[in-house]
Amino acid sequence: MTAFDPSTLLNPVIKSLSAYKPVEPLDSLSTELGFRVEDLVKLDANENPYGPPRSVLEALASYDWYHIYPDSAQTRLRERLAALHGVPESMIAVGSGSDELLNNLSQMFLLPGDRILDMPPTFLMYSSNAHLYGAEVVEVPRRPDDYSLNVEAVEAAVLDGRVGDGGPVKIVYAATPNNPTGTWLTDGECERLLDLPALVVLDEAYIEFAGEPSRVARVAEHDNLVVLRTFSKAVGMAGLRLGWGVFPDWLMEQFWKFKQPYNVNQAALVAGLTGLEHWSEVRMVVDRIRAGQRQLWTGLAGISFLDPVPSAANFVLCRVRGRSALEVRDGLRRQGILVRYYDTPLLSGCIRISVGREDQIDRVLTALQEME
Ligand SMILES: Cc1ncc(COP(=O)(O)O)c(C=O)c1O
Structure with missing residues (x-):
C-alpha cells in the first residue's frame, strides 16, 4: 500500500457524483428472473425489437x-x-x-x-x-x-x-x-x-x-x-x-x-x-413499430388503472392510478416483462413501456389486464 491515500488525488467533482444507473444487461436479467434471454420481453430501453436489416x-x-x-x-x-x-x-x-x-x-x-x-x-x-x-x-x-x-x-x-x-x-x-x-x-x-x-x-x-x-x-x-x-x-x-x-x-x-x-x-x-x-427496409420496420405503438397505446388506454400519455415515439409513458407503479413494474418483471419505472418526483407513479414486437405487445397487455 502507498503511504498516502491516492484517492485524494481524484477530481473532487467525480467523487461527489453518484453513478448513472443503466438498464440491466439481458444475460444477468435472464439469470435473475429465471427466463431464457429469448423469452424475456424487454420493453425498458426503447430499443428496436426487430434489430437492423x-x-x-x-x-x-x-x-x-x-x-x-x-x-x-x-x-x-x-x-x-x-x-x-x-x-x-x-x-x-x-x-x-x-x-x-x-x-x-x-x-x-x-x-x-x-x-x-x-x-x-x-x-x-x-x-x-x-x-x-x-x-x-x-x-x-x-x-x-x-x-x-x-x-x-x-x-x-x-x-x-x-x-x-x-x-x-x-x-x-x-x-x-x-x-x-x-x-x-x-x-x-x-x-x-x-x-x-x-x-x-x-x-x-x-x-x-x-x-x-x-x-x-x-x-x-x-x-x-x-x-x-x-x-x-x-x-x-x-x-x-x-x-x-x-x-x-x-x-x-x-x-x-x-x-x-x-x-x-x-x-x-x-x-x-x-x-x-x-433504408427502405428500415422504413418498413419503422412503420411496423408505429403501428405497434398505436396498438399498445389503445390497449393501455383500455386498462382501468393506466392513463397513457400521447406519444410521437416508440414508447408510451403511463400514469398509474390507484395503485403503486412500482408494484405494477414488479408484477410484470416477475413474468419476464421489463418496463421502465422512475423514482423521480416528476415521474412518480409512472411507468414507460417501449413498443415491442406484436407478440410482445400482446404479452404485456395481457399481463396488465390480468392485474385488473
Ligand atoms: C433522448 C435520447 N437521446 C439520446 C439517447 C442515446 O442514444 P445513443 O444510443 O445514440 O447513444 C437516448 C437513448 O435512449 C435517448 O433516449
Missing part, C-alpha cells in the same frame, strides 16, 4: 478488415448522411452513439459554475453530463398535464442567468420527441428556443417514429443549433453504438480538434453504411 448482419460478417484502424473522419458515412439529409458533409459529426456527442458537447462548453437548462422529465444524460463537468442544472419542468414546454419560464431562466449571480446558461437541451414523455417540440417553441443566447441541442433520437420532418437542415440557418441523431432506435443498432449530429461550421472546426481519433469502431461504420443503403 439482415443485410447489416451479413455485411458485418463478411467484412475482412477489422485489423485495420477505422477512418477517423468517418468520410463515407458522412458523405452518405449528407446526401440523404441534404446537409453539407462538413457539418456532420459522428460519435459512438449520440451519447458520446452529448458528452463531447458538455466537455467542450461547460466549466465548473456554468449552467445548462434542462426541461424534466427528460433524458437523464443532459443533467448527468453537466454534473460531470461541475456545471449546474437549471430545471424548468414541463407542464404536468401534457408535458409541453413552459417556454416563458425557459426564456426567463436563460435571460436571468445572464444577469444573475450564477454562471451563464450555456446549453438548452430539448429532446423531440422527448424521452420519456413522447412529446413533440412545435415549430413555435423551437423558434423561441433558437432566439435565446445559448446553444440549443435538439435531440432527435426518436424522430423517425414521429412522422414529422427532422430539423437537421435548420442548422445551416442557426449558428446556435445542434441536432443529434442516432442509429440506435430506427435502425436497431443500439448495441453497435453509432450516432451523428449536425453542427454549425464554427463548432465543427473545434470538434475536429477535440474528438478522439478512433471514436467510432469499424463494425459500427460498416453496419451504419449498410443500414443507409437499405
Whole structure:
C-alpha cells in the first residue's frame, strides 16, 4: 500500500457524483428472473425489437478488415448522411452513439459554475453530463398535464442567468420527441428556443417514429443549433453504438480538434453504411413499430388503472392510478416483462413501456389486464 491515500488525488467533482444507473444487461436479467434471454420481453430501453436489416448482419460478417484502424473522419458515412439529409458533409459529426456527442458537447462548453437548462422529465444524460463537468442544472419542468414546454419560464431562466449571480446558461437541451414523455417540440417553441443566447441541442433520437420532418437542415440557418441523431432506435443498432449530429461550421472546426481519433469502431461504420443503403427496409420496420405503438397505446388506454400519455415515439409513458407503479413494474418483471419505472418526483407513479414486437405487445397487455 502507498503511504498516502491516492484517492485524494481524484477530481473532487467525480467523487461527489453518484453513478448513472443503466438498464440491466439481458444475460444477468435472464439469470435473475429465471427466463431464457429469448423469452424475456424487454420493453425498458426503447430499443428496436426487430434489430437492423439482415443485410447489416451479413455485411458485418463478411467484412475482412477489422485489423485495420477505422477512418477517423468517418468520410463515407458522412458523405452518405449528407446526401440523404441534404446537409453539407462538413457539418456532420459522428460519435459512438449520440451519447458520446452529448458528452463531447458538455466537455467542450461547460466549466465548473456554468449552467445548462434542462426541461424534466427528460433524458437523464443532459443533467448527468453537466454534473460531470461541475456545471449546474437549471430545471424548468414541463407542464404536468401534457408535458409541453413552459417556454416563458425557459426564456426567463436563460435571460436571468445572464444577469444573475450564477454562471451563464450555456446549453438548452430539448429532446423531440422527448424521452420519456413522447412529446413533440412545435415549430413555435423551437423558434423561441433558437432566439435565446445559448446553444440549443435538439435531440432527435426518436424522430423517425414521429412522422414529422427532422430539423437537421435548420442548422445551416442557426449558428446556435445542434441536432443529434442516432442509429440506435430506427435502425436497431443500439448495441453497435453509432450516432451523428449536425453542427454549425464554427463548432465543427473545434470538434475536429477535440474528438478522439478512433471514436467510432469499424463494425459500427460498416453496419451504419449498410443500414443507409437499405433504408427502405428500415422504413418498413419503422412503420411496423408505429403501428405497434398505436396498438399498445389503445390497449393501455383500455386498462382501468393506466392513463397513457400521447406519444410521437416508440414508447408510451403511463400514469398509474390507484395503485403503486412500482408494484405494477414488479408484477410484470416477475413474468419476464421489463418496463421502465422512475423514482423521480416528476415521474412518480409512472411507468414507460417501449413498443415491442406484436407478440410482445400482446404479452404485456395481457399481463396488465390480468392485474385488473
Ligand atoms: C433522448 C435520447 N437521446 C439520446 C439517447 C442515446 O442514444 P445513443 O444510443 O445514440 O447513444 C437516448 C437513448 O435512449 C435517448 O433516449
